[in-house]
Amino acid sequence: MVHEATEHTPPAGTGTAADGWAALLAPRLAQFAAVARHEHVTRAAQELGMPQPTLSRALARLEADLGVTLFARQGRAVRLTRAGVTFRDAAERALAEVERAAESVRLEADPGGGRVAFGFLHTLGSETVPGLLRAFRADHPRVRFQLVQTYGEAMLERLRAGELDLCLTSPLPDEPGLVVRRLDEQRLRLVLPAGHRLAGRRRVRLAEVAADPFVTLEPGYGLRRITDALCAEAGFTPRVAFEGEEAETLRGLVAAGLGVALLPPPAVPRPGVAELEVLGQRAVREIGVAWQAGQTDPPPVAAFKTFLLSRKGRLL
Known part of the structure; x- marks a missing residue:
């Protein structure tokens, strides 16, 4: 059916451009x-x-x-x-x-305001992300953020679904439809109970704790995949005693003598544990920013993306 066209302008006398x-x-x-x-x-x-x-x-x-x-x-x-x-x-x-x-x-889409839907890992939530937001909002005080703090696979799923504009994740995904830029890397430590036989050392080979129980994040978390890969590289499969959802909870389990863990450095040193450097392996996790390929960014998202990319090597 053909309809008579009407002029595509807001009605007269309606005030601001948004009123019509x-x-x-x-x-x-x-x-x-x-x-x-x-x-x-x-x-x-x-x-x-x-x-x-x-x-x-x-x-x-x-x-x-x-x-x-x-x-x-x-x-x-x-x-x-x-x-x-x-x-x-x-x-x-x-x-x-x-x-x-x-x-x-x-x-x-307001260049000076607007909203950014931003996802990040739990382990980046205590210091890294608050510091980033504080620095960004010094120049963009009216930009609002919808923050999603979760594990890697769930975050990437929300990114693919269009629920997030950007996310900080690790390991770096390699899949069609996503653009990923490496920003920094974080050295992992072997965390032991303070009374562990190796606690007095500064460095240790991962194979030396092959017989110890491990406390790890649940499957699906990026840090769990890195832990499993590093243990495999060291020649063993970790015997997992406890699985959790948050790194500081795992650190508490280690302090209670329930196992050992591979974890990023804590925001605040925790009593009851020793944190040792891993010898003979590159025990790090790469952290990067990801977004959907081909998307057109509203001005606030584009500004925050540019800001994150400018922090390469200085994220942590």
């Missing part, structure tokens, strides 16, 4: 709502900035398409039928939702 989004995006609902509000076609046409005959034809087409009579006409004055009242309530809710959605996405 509902009329711009859903003109037929807006036309109906205006007539229902005024109960007069001419006055509604004046509000909408369109000729009265054009509005009358648009209403007639709407009724024809719906197969119901929305208005009882008395010259140019009208009143809603029972079907019209039902449709008016739904139309007003729909227009209000369009208005809210349009304003929301417009605000997110």
Whole structure:
């Protein structure tokens, strides 16, 4: 069906540029709502900035398409039928939702403000991410952040689904559809109970604890994959006694004498443990920023991405 075009500009006299989004995006609902509000076609046409005959034809087409009579006409004055009242309530809710959605996405594209959906690993949440946000917001004080703190696989799944704009992750994913830039690396330590037979050493080979129970993160966490890979490289499969979801909890389990662990350095030194350098292997985890390939970044996301890339080698 061919419909008569209406001018794609917000209605006159509506104030700011955002005020007419509902009329711009859903003109037929807006036309109906205006007539229902005024109960007069001419006055509604004046509000909408369109000729009265054009509005009358648009209403007639709407009724024809719906197969119901929305208005009882008395010259140019009208009143809603029972079907019209039902449709008016739904139309007003729909227009209000369009208005809210349009304003929301417009605000997110505001170069000086807007929102960034940012994901990161639990182990980066105590110091690294707060420091990054503080430094970024010194120059972008109106940018808001939706922060998602989770493990690597769950975070990448949300990134692929479009729920996140950017994420800090490790190990670095290598898969189609994602762009990844390495930013820094973090040296891992072998964490032992303070009373462990090797606790007085500064350095140790991973094979020397092959018989010890390990406490690790659960499968699916990047640090778990790194732990398993380093142990395999050292010639053994770790005997996992406890699995957790947070590095500092694992450190507490080590302090309680329940096993050993490979962990990044703590934000604050923890009593009850010894943290040793791993000899003979490159015991590190690379940390990078990832985003979806081909996406067009709103200004606040582009600014934060540029900021993160400028921190290469200085992230931690």
